[in-house]
Amino acid sequence: MLRRQFLVSAIVATLLPAFTGAVFAQTDPLPSWNDGAVKSSITDFVARVTTQGGPDFVPVDQRIATFDNDGTLWIEQPMYVQLAFILDRVKALAPLNPGWKTKQPFKAVLDGDMKALAASGEKGLVSLIAASHSGMTTAEFDKIVSDWLATARDHRFKRPYTELVYQPMLEVLAYLRANGFKTFIVSGGGIEFMRPWTEKVYGIPPEQVVGSSIKTRFEMKDGRPTLFRLADINFIDDKTGKPIGINEHIGRRPIAAFGNSDGDLEMLQWTTMGGPGPRLGLIVHHTDAEREYAYDRQSHFGKLDKALDAAAVNKWTVVDMKRDWKKIFPFDQEATTGSKP
Amino acid sequence: MLRRQFLVSAIVATLLPAFTGAVFAQTDPLPSWNDGAVKSSITDFVARVTTQGGPDFVPVDQRIATFDNDGTLWIEQPMYVQLAFILDRVKALAPLNPGWKTKQPFKAVLDGDMKALAASGEKGLVSLIAASHSGMTTAEFDKIVSDWLATARDHRFKRPYTELVYQPMLEVLAYLRANGFKTFIVSGGGIEFMRPWTEKVYGIPPEQVVGSSIKTRFEMKDGRPTLFRLADINFIDDKTGKPIGINEHIGRRPIAAFGNSDGDLEMLQWTTMGGPGPRLGLIVHHTDAEREYAYDRQSHFGKLDKALDAAAVNKWTVVDMKRDWKKIFPFDQEATTGSKP
Numbered sequence: 082m083l084r085r086q087f088l089v090s091a092i093v094a095t096l097l098p099a100f101t102g103a104v105f106a107q108t109d110p111l112p113s114w115n116d117g118a119v120k121s122s123i124t125d126f127v128a129r130v131t132t133q134g135g136p137d138f139v140p141v142d143q144r145i146a147t148f149d150n151d152g153t154l155w156i157e158q159p160m161y162v163q164l165a166f167i168l169d170r171v172k173a174l175a176p177l178n179p180g181w182k183t184k185q186p187f188k189a190v191l192d193g194d195m196k197a198l199a200a201s202g203e204k205g206l207v208s209l210i211a212a213s214h215s216g217m218t219t220a221e222f223d224k225i226v227s228d229w230l231a232t233a234r235d236h237r238f239k240r241p242y243t244e245l246v247y248q249p250m251l252e253v254l255a256y257l258r259a260n261g262f263k264t265f266i267v268s269g270g271g272i273e274f275m276r277p278w279t280e281k282v283y284g285i286p287p288e289q290v291v292g293s294s295i296k297t298r299f300e301m302k303d304g305r306p307t308l309f310r311l312a313d314i315n316f317i318d319d320k321t322g323k324p325i326g327i328n329e330h331i332g333r334r335p336i337a338a339f340g341n342s343d344g345d346l347e348m349l350q351w352t353t354m355g356g357p358g359p360r361l362g363l364i365v366h367h368t369d370a371e372r373e374y375a376y377d378r379q380s381h382f383g384k385l386d387k388a389l390d391a392a393a394v395n396k397w398t399v400v401d402m403k404r405d406w407k408k409i410f411p412f413d414q415e416a417t418t419g420s421k422p
Numbered sequence: 423m424l425r426r427q428f429l430v431s432a433i434v435a436t437l438l439p440a441f442t443g444a445v446f447a448q449t450d451p452l453p454s455w456n457d458g459a460v461k462s463s464i465t466d467f468v469a470r471v472t473t474q475g476g477p478d479f480v481p482v483d484q485r486i487a488t489f490d491n492d493g494t495l496w497i498e499q500p501m502y503v504q505l506a507f508i509l510d511r512v513k514a515l516a517p518l519n520p521g522w523k524t525k526q527p528f529k530a531v532l533d534g535d536m537k538a539l540a541a542s543g544e545k546g547l548v549s550l551i552a553a554s555h556s557g558m559t560t561a562e563f564d565k566i567v568s569d570w571l572a573t574a575r576d577h578r579f580k581r582p583y584t585e586l587v588y589q590p591m592l593e594v595l596a597y598l599r600a601n602g603f604k605t606f607i608v609s610g611g612g613i614e615f616m617r618p619w620t621e622k623v624y625g626i627p628p629e630q631v632v633g634s635s636i637k638t639r640f641e642m643k644d645g646r647p648t649l650f651r652l653a654d655i656n657f658i659d660d661k662t663g664k665p666i667g668i669n670e671h672i673g674r675r676p677i678a679a680f681g682n683s684d685g686d687l688e689m690l691q692w693t694t695m696g697g698p699g700p701r702l703g704l705i706v707h708h709t710d711a712e713r714e715y716a717y718d719r720q721s722h723f724g725k726l727d728k729a730l731d732a733a734a735v736n737k738w739t740v741v742d743m744k745r746d747w748k749k750i751f752p753f754d755q756e757a758t759t760g761s762k763p
Contacts, residue, residue: 142627219669263629276673286483287673288604288629294670299662299688306691308669315670321640328560328649329635329656330671332617332628347640350647 110256112407113249113415119405122398123253126361130336131260137359139336141261146337147327147348148254150268150275150292152383153341153365154283156235156245158374161382163270165242166229170213178212187212211312215295219273219308227277240412243282248411249400250339250365254283257337265335267291267327269319269344273310291330293318319344324351337361346388353395362397364388369403372413451597453748454590454756460746463739464594467702471677472601478700482602486676488668488689489595491609491616491633493682493724494706495624497576497586499715502723504611506583507570511554519553528553552653556636560614560649568618581753584623589752591680591706595624598678606676608632608668610660610685614651632671634659660685665692678702687729694736703738705729710744713754 114120129137130144151157171181171190181187186205189197198205214222235245254264266275266285272292279285294315297308318326324347327335338345338352341364353360366385367376377385392399400406407415455461470478471485492498512522512531522528527546530538539546555563576586595605607616607626613633620626635656638649659667665688668676679686679693682705694701707726708717718726733740741747748756 142621145629272670272673280483288486288671290673297666297669299665299692301691304695306665306688306695308665324640324647324649325638328638329613330629332613332631347647350642351640354645354647 110259111249111252113252115405115407117405119398119400123256123361123363126337126359127256127260129359139358143333143336144257144260144262145265145331145333145335146257146262147265147267147291147331147335147339147352148250149340149342149345149348150266150270152367153339153345154246154250154254154266155242156373157383158367158376158380159237159382161270162242163274165233166226166274167209167213169229169233170225171209174212207314210295210314214271214273215310215312217310218302219297219310222273222310223277226274230278238410240410243278244412245410246282247365247406248408248413249406251283251411253339254285258284262337263289265289265291265327265331267318267323267338267348269293269317269322271295272318291318291326293322321347323348327351337363339363339365340388341365341367342383342385343388344383346391349388349391349395349397353397362392362395363400364392364397365400366402368401369406369409371403372409373402375403451600452590452593454593456746456748458746460739460741464597464702464704467678467700468597468601470700480677480699484674484677485598485601485603486606486672486674487598487603487678488606488608488632488672488676488680488693489591490681490683490686490689491607491611493708494680494686495587495591495595495607496583497714498724499708499717499721500578500723502611503583504615506574507567507615508550508554510570510574511566512550515553548655551636551655555612555615556651556653558651559643560638560651563614563651564618567615571619579751581751584619585753586751587623588706588747589749589754590747592624592752594680595626599625603678604630606630606632606668606672608659608664608679608689610634610658610663612636613659632659632667634663662688664689668692678704680704680706681729682706682708683724683726684729685724687732690729690732690736690738694738703733703736704741705733705738706741707743709742710747710750712744713750714743716744 111120111123129135130139132138148154151161155162168190171187175181175191181191186198186201186209189201190209230241230243233242234240235242238245257264264285266279266289268275268291270292272290272294275290275292276287279290280287296311296313296315298311299306299308316322316326323345327348334355335352336358337360338348340349349362353362364385367374369375376383377389402409452461452464470476471480473479489495492502496503509531512528516522516532522532527539527542527550530542531550558566571582571584574583575581576583579586598605605626607620607630609616609632611633613631613635616631616633617628620631621628637652637654637656639652640647640649657663657667664686668689675696676693677699678701679689681690690703694703705726707730708715708724710716717724718730743750
């Protein structure tokens, strides 16, 4: 058995790099990125860790890259997509819950009163999550999310949210995978909110998605095993939770991490400051109000403050979306605003 | 990018099955298994799910197989290996903790008084886990486990525990992977106790190990990010915890599950009773006191009672180790007791 396995592995190992190498020698793996230091920091890093016999070579099984989702792979303004889901879900469930008309934070949602909603704070948010994310089986929740994504539209771009993903980052995902990386999502968003669509949209299978979760209970129901979603937070995969989630799910340290906000600070530290060898830390800085949004230190969603300061100290790559990206979304025309400065 | 990726995938997809197919046509993928219904249940299942165009074909990305560890992939008698680790660790730490000489359950461990240890129950075990598994960083714990495994020896077989793995199951792991399966461990054992060695011993990388865990805390220590192990249980990956752990880590339902005790019952239910299409549930029944151990309904470790009854009802494969396995361990000679009845 083992000898045969080695033979297969040897053939694949010989063929794959030779083939991809030949391809990438001919064409640009990151066509939506303007040439410059930012783009080079990615391609140089990949060249270093994949050069067999080089001083920075990293074996394939250790090529782990982690990506935040909201604001790093897809849009997070004017609010997190999952919050839009929560608001729609509360509205959809309101006829079954007449008491919500007079009870906060549900009243605020039904009235569209964002100020009252904000005033309800974290406690309010948790009760909205409980109302929208629990009380059904995992299979039922998967369908609720999929059905919602199929019909919900972003108000500004009039597109399904799954189209509001960043083309340059899709290219980075594919480029890393073509170079032997395993790509993971490590997001503060709900793990079960992402899994129904990440494989189709990002090429990231469910087992490579790490996120926040609520507790579930196993039960036999009409002779069939089910997992029932409880109104009880299990894990918050944000800030210090990100390295904890990475350790729990992946069990080894990434060599590259991609984020865009202070929620990604500890993941970037864990990835880049943790050990010997080459590391890539990258922050997407939203600087393009025309093609997308411009926000950082003062933003309610995706606040980028401490991590921006840390980027300078730790030599993380900071992407200036306006300067560095030829296009933002897959459906964009290449815009003149995105041309090389 | 995408077209190139498809090309690479197409070449690999074309080459790999053709090559492995040619190999397996010539040789037996499970040479340590005696021919018969048990062996056929495995090879028939794999043939069905990998036959392109067949009614039971399963796409590669959905070929998920989960394996219990203790008693399914390696030995669990006369006690769980991790318990042997705990006892050794308590002895090693005793000089630093003079109070343990008079304090249960530590006194029981130091006196070798297994009766008093058993009397300390779950509460006693939790305090032993806390003393041996927490109070250090994840990197330090990795080294402690690796160092222990390098020197600890099983008393009966006089071998490192990592050699006391079941050769027929190693063949199943390799056979499934050669047929496009992703193989996962889903064990009640500690996730961080397994990850240092599962890749080398089973070919299962850290990110495909699911297990029980304690909580960790992220902290910067001398300017370096660390995860510090706390004396606080995070998750017990046993019984109903197994489908919960599978859902949390893998995010899709396995189509094959392998276990050996009542701790695996819910994983087997979740895998085989959950949806349409072919499923394989398999239980390793320890029936060979001569070459290994014989135990089931009355055993303290690896009790197999309810799951054995459920196997008959649900048509899970039950391996009779004495009858079905030509050899138990990789170092075994093929024994006459293992010949076809």
